[in-house]
Amino acid sequence: MTATHDATTIIRDLEDARYKAMLEHDLARFTELSHPELVYSHSSGGVDTLESYLDSMRSGIYEYHEVNHPIDFVRIVDDVALVVGEMNADLTISGRPTTLRNKCLAVWKRTESGWRFLAYQPTPVTGA
Template sequence: MADIDKDIQAIRDLEDRRYAAVVAGDFNAFAAACHPDLIYTHSGGVTDTLESYLEKCRSGFYTYHEIDHPITKIVVNNDVALVLGEMNAALTAGGTRKQLRNSALAVWVRDADTWKLIAYQPTPRT
């Protein structure tokens, strides 16, 4: 398997694990997949740091019930990977149950020998 194919498979696996972690409420596993400088933007336009997002998740402000995240394309360029796809979810945010249908862009960077999520941006689909 070529290095680029290994990177693409690694990113695909990391995407699966990060989504599974938030649904399971395993925010330590989610944090382990993230770069300390994470910029996490929500579909409503609010942006969180890693710390502020984890605080909201751990306090129950965000409770993810299920997430479907089909991947359309993964582009790897040296130490940066772009993941284009969808993020469709059932969640409770601030006490309100929501259904999300988003297109999404996740950005991963290679930090030493490990890929870390550094940015996430969903866009609502109509």
């Protein structure tokens, strides 16, 4: 196995862990996976930092029920991993049942303590 192949496998596993943490409302695990400078964009146009996203989760604004996140590809460039795929979810946002169908880009940064989730950008799929 090449180093790039190993890193790609690690990133895919980390994406699974990130979404699992969201589904299980495991904020400690989500924090552990995240870079302190996280920029988390939403399909609504809002943007969260790590702390504001965690605050929204703690207060119950986001409650994830089901998430499907197929990955189209992972591209590793130096110490950055780009994950291009989809984020399809059934969740409750501020008490309202919501279905999301997005193409998305997740960015992971290799740090001294391992790969950390640095940024997320969804784009709603037209007609979804």
